[in-house]
Amino acid sequence: MQKRLLTVHTELTNHTNQKNFLDERLENLTERSQRLQDQEQSHRNLLQEVTLQVSDREELMETMHLQKGELSGKLAELESSLAGQHSQLTEAEKQLEDLRYQHSTAQSRIESLQQIQTHYEGFSDSVKIFMQLVNDDPETKKKMGISGLLADFISVSAEILDSVSPVVAEVLDWVVIERAAEFPQLELFCAEHELGQLHFIALDHPASVPESAVNNGTPLPYILKFKGPLKEWGEKYFSRFTLLKDENNFWNVSEKNWPEAPFEWLSSTGIRLSNSTVSMGKVQSGSLGFLQRQQQIVDVEEYAEDLNNKIKKLEKELESIQQEYESLKQEQESSEEESRKLEFELLSCNKELEHHQLEERRTQQTVTQIAQDSENIRKEMDSSQQKEETATATIFTLEKERAELEEKTKEVQEHIQDQQSRTDATAEELLSHR
Known part of the structure; x- marks a missing residue:
């Protein structure tokens, strides 16, 4: 145990x-x-x-x-x-370049025509010498109030030139001055340089013409174009000339009565009828070439201005496109x-x-x-x-x-x-x- x-x-x-x-x-x-x-x-x-x-x-x-x-x-x-x-942008730049080239060409054409005009081709020697003298002495030119020739201040379209040439051909070489008070000095100047006969007009002394009773035509002031200082004088002077509508109308009117002095009638074919004379046929005057060139200058200037406006418009569009781009x-x-x-x-x-x-x-x-x-x-x-x-x-x-x-x-x-x-x-x- x-x-x-x-x-x-x-x-x-x-x-x-x-x-x-x-x-x-x-x-x-x-x-x-x-x-x-x-x-x-x-x-x-x-x-x-x-x-x-x-x-x-x-x-x-x-x-x-x-x-x-x-x-x-x-x-x-x-x-x-x-x-x-x-x-x-590329297309606009191309168009702009083309327009600028056209504008440059137009400007060159204007300058070329203006250069020719400075020599007053087609005018008498007296006119050429006078204009050369005053252009070479600007102070004297200014003192005597010389503006230029009447041809410098008037333009006519090519379509109507033949109809009005009987009138304008005889006045293109007239010298335009500002004041009638300068005529005594001009007389001394012409005598001093032994110049031939010259015609003068004073802008402060325009023509005094009563109103025309004929109303079946076109007064020349409605046809011709006047520049700057010549406008008032030109309208009053050329108001006594009337271009009737057609050839039949011209002779129908002239059969009944001739124009009262100082009025004159013109036809589209170049007939000129005054109170006492009739002239017909193509006008032979070298000064008309000056007027044609003057009209060409006007036409080219208008063309150049139109191009310039297009250029400005295109430049704005180009700028807008450029900004947007x-x-x-x-x-x-x-x-x-x-x-x-x-x-x-x-x-x-x-x-x-x-x-x-x-x-x-x-x-x-x-x-x-x-x-x-x-x-x-x-x-x-x-x-x-x-x-x-x-x-x-x-x-x-x-x-x-x-x-x-x-x-x-x-x-x-x-x-x-x-x-x-x-x-x-x-x-x-x-x-x-x-």
């Missing part, structure tokens, strides 16, 4: 030690499990964060791809608009810069997305590993718990057995002590009987 008690005591000690070890192991596993749970929760929170970041980056990437698509479409439209504007170019450059920035942002965002996706995978792996570790610890804890429960049960059984053995041992010892006491008493009694 003592041996069994010793054995039970030894087993109980071993199982108690095992239980203590298991308790400590369970405590450690519980702490580790709690730490793993905390880590798992932390990593799950991080995973949720990273997943949100990945989702945000994917949405941002999608938005940026849409923006890039819109920008690409806008750039394509701008490219097309720029091509159209460049074509318009530059504006489109700037918009294109701005859009290209925006596209480059967006491309860079896309690359950057894509890298961030890849980084977040990698972090998401790593975090997911970590969470999975932690979950696996937690599961392993849970299994180990379950196993240890079972072992601990088994050890506890065994300890309980052994303690019960030990208690029973100790009780039995106590009873045996008491019985032995009782037997010993009896034996001792018997021995003493035996000794006393000896």
Whole structure:
């Protein structure tokens, strides 16, 4: 029994030690499990964060791809608009260059005609010499108020020149001065230079002509064009001349009565009828060439002015096209810069997305590993718990057995002590009987 008690005591000690070890192991596993749970929760929170970041980056990437698509479409439209504007610009520049060339040619023609006019081709030598003298001495010209020849201030269209040439041919070489008071000085000037006969008119002494009674024709002031200072004088002087409508009308009117002096009638064929004379046939006068050139100058000047207006208009259009082109170019450059920035942002965002996706995978792996570790610890804890429960049960059984053995041992010892006491008493009694 003592041996069994010793054995039970030894087993109980071993199982108690095992239980203590298991308790400590369970405590450690519980702490580790709690730490793993905390880590798992932390990593799950991080995973949720990273997943949100990945989702945000994917949405941002999608938005940026849409923006890039819109920008690409806008750039394509701008490219097309720029091509159209460049074509318009090139065409406008070509037209402008052509107009400028035409204008330059017209100006050269005007200058050439004006240069010819300065020599007064077709006029008498007296007129040429007089005009050369006064043009060479501007001070004298200004002092005597010489404006030029009447031919310098009158123009007639080529279509009507033959009809009015009987009248205008005889007045083209008349010298125009500003003031009648200068005639005495002019007389001395002409005598001093031994000039031939010259005709003069004074602008401050216009013709005095009564109103015409004929109303079946056109007065020459409505046909001729006068420049600047000659306008008033010319309109009054030429108001006595009337261009009748047609040849038949001309002779029909003249059969009944001739014009009263100082009025004169003209026909479209060049007939000139006064109160007492009739002239007909083509006028032979070199001064008409001057008038034709003068009209050419007017026509070319009008043509040059029209070209100049077209040039100005085209320059404005060209400037507008250029500004629009530059504006489109700037918009294109701005859009290209925006596209480059967006491309860079896309690359950057894509890298961030890849980084977040990698972090998401790593975090997911970590969470999975932690979950696996937690599961392993849970299994180990379950196993240890079972072992601990088994050890506890065994300890309980052994303690019960030990208690029973100790009780039995106590009873045996008491019985032995009782037997010993009896034996001792018997021995003493035996000794006393000896």
